[in-house]
Structures are given as C-alpha cells and as structure tokens.
Amino acid sequence: MGLQRELDGQQAEIDRLESDTQMVRDRKARDEQLIAASTSPKEAQALQNELDTLARRTGELEERELELMEVAEQTKARFDEAAAALSGVDGRRAALEAAIGEAEAAIAREASAAAEERAGVAAEIQRDLLGLYEETRSRNGIGAARLRGNVSEGSNMALAPAELMTIRETAPDEIVFCPGSGAILVRVDEA
CATH class of the missing domain: 1.10.287 (Helix Hairpins)
Incomplete structure (x- = not known):
C-alpha cells in the first residue's frame, strides 16, 4: 500500500x-x-x-x-x-x-459416523443404564471410564488397594463408580 x-x-x-x-x-x-x-x-x-x-x-x-x-x-x-x-x-x-x-x-464425516455408531450402541444398552451414563456425564464431564489394572482412566490415578478390592468383589453386572472422578468404571478383563 x-x-x-x-x-x-x-x-x-x-x-x-x-x-x-x-x-x-x-x-x-x-x-x-x-x-x-x-x-x-x-x-x-x-x-x-x-x-x-x-x-x-x-x-x-x-x-x-x-x-x-x-x-x-x-x-x-x-x-x-x-x-x-x-x-x-x-x-x-x-x-x-x-x-x-x-x-x-x-x-464432520467422522463425527457423523461416530454419532451413528453411538446411536447403534445406545439402542443395545438398557435405558436406565444409558440414563445413568448421561446423568453422570452431565454432572462430572466424564460418563464412563475404563479401569486399567489399578488405574482409573476417569481420574488417571491409581486406586487405593481397599477401593480396588471393593470394586473387584462387586459382581460384574453391577455398576461401580470411580472414587476420584465419579465416572462409571468399565471393568475390562485384560487377561
């Protein structure tokens, strides 16, 4: 100029x-x-x-x-x-x-595909479990997180041995929560 x-x-x-x-x-x-x-x-x-x-x-x-x-x-x-x-x-x-x-x-394509996949998975999940997940996610920001070994991916912290023992003693079909983040813990058998 x-x-x-x-x-x-x-x-x-x-x-x-x-x-x-x-x-x-x-x-x-x-x-x-x-x-x-x-x-x-x-x-x-x-x-x-x-x-x-x-x-x-x-x-x-x-x-x-x-x-x-x-x-x-x-x-x-x-x-x-x-x-x-x-x-x-x-x-x-x-x-x-x-x-x-x-x-x-x-x-946008990936988000659309993920939304379709989520809708398909959500249709297979019990309504009360899906409602609990949505409520937990809206309250804590994280709805569910995986428990990998003794570490909750919801809080990225190792659980105390007593907390871990309580979670492992809970029946596999019962819902357990991460003590640090409040997210539903998904227990995966890593064996």
Missing part, C-alpha cells in the same frame, strides 16, 4: 513535469515565431533572452523528469517484488484454507 502511494506520487510528479516541459516548449515555439516576424532589434533581443531562459528551463525540467523516472522505475521494481510476495502468500493462504476445509469435512 505504501509503495503504491509512493509510486502514484512519483507518477503524478512526472506528469506535472511533462506538462511544465510542454508549456515551456509551446512558449519557445511562440517566441521563435515572434522573433521571426519581429522588425525591432530591441524586441528581437528581448525575445532571444527569453528563448535562452526557456532553453535552460527545458533542460532543467527534462533532467528532473529523467531523475524521477529512474526513481519511479526502482519503486516499481520494489512494488512488483512486493506484489509477487503477496501473491505467494495469497496462494499459500488459499492452499491452507482448502486443507482446513478438507479437514473440517473429514471431521
């Missing part, structure tokens, strides 16, 4: 100098016609002095215009580099947005 403003300012200055140069050239052409038609030596001398001044002014304007054109060319090169870099960033952003879109679509 800054380079664009700088480039626009330089171009406006070049255009102004070109306009000034053209005005000086027009004035010079008019004076040359007047000097050719002049019959007074004094008037011719004054016109010649003005022509000399206009020639110097034309040279100054053209020199300044060339300097500005060179600076504008350098600014344009920097602008083109910045535009190319921005284009590269835009390309990478588009690729990232596409990858994010694909990942979101994959996540």
